[in-house]
Amino acid sequence: MSMDGLVEWVAEALEDAAGTISARKMFGGLALYSQGRIFAMIADDMLWFKADAESDADWDAAGCPHFTYDFGDGKMAGSMNYRRAPDDVYDDAEAMRHWAGVALAAAARAPAKKPKARKKPA
Numbered sequence: 878m879s880m881d882g883l884v885e886w887v888a889e890a891l892e893d894a895a896g897t898i899s900a901r902k903m904f905g906g907l908a909l910y911s912q913g914r915i916f917a918m919i920a921d922d923m924l925w926f927k928a929d930a931e932s933d934a935d936w937d938a939a940g941c942p943h944f945t946y947d948f949g950d951g952k953m954a955g956s957m958n959y960r961r962a963p964d965d966v967y968d969d970a971e972a973m974r975h976w977a978g979v980a981l982a983a984a985a986r987a988p989a990k991k992p993k994a995r996k997k998p999a
Contacts (some may be wrong), residue, residue, distance in 0.1 A: 884907065884909065886948075887924070887973065887977070891911070891973065897911070897912055899911075900919075904919070904920070905920070906918055906919050906920035907919045909983060914981070914985065915927065916980040916984040917959075917977065917980055918959060920944065921971045924961075924966065925955055925961055925962065926959060926962055926979065926983075927958060927981075927983045927987070928958050928959060928979075928983055929987065931957060931983070932979050934961040936979075941960040942961050943956045943957070943958070943959065943960060944961070946956075963976060980987070
């Protein structure tokens with residue numbers, strides 16, 4: 878599924894459950910937002926849902942690994958608290974709503990980002 882097709886599928890599956898879904902470019906992929914909060918991202922042609930300490934056990938039980946990245950030297954540089962979506966979310970709207978709901982709850986628990994300080998003109 879293409880990145881655009883995946884965004885359309887997520888938006889369609891979550892239309893009644895999460896409202897309007899928007900996407901913004903991020904690090905060669907896309908960040909997906911609902912009500913101004915990032916809850917998922919698309920990277921490497923895969924969907925990754927936001928996770929946190931409270932939801933980690935659910936993701937572990939489903940066998941969903943953490944998102945990891947490197948800087949091109951072949952060594953893992955780190956990970957982000959996103960989990961690879963289970964395979965069934967790509968063709969099962971009920972599964973999409975369930976796992977997106979877990980991610981949306983994690984996004985709601987995350988502390989709000991402070992606005993960037995505006996630079997004063999010189």
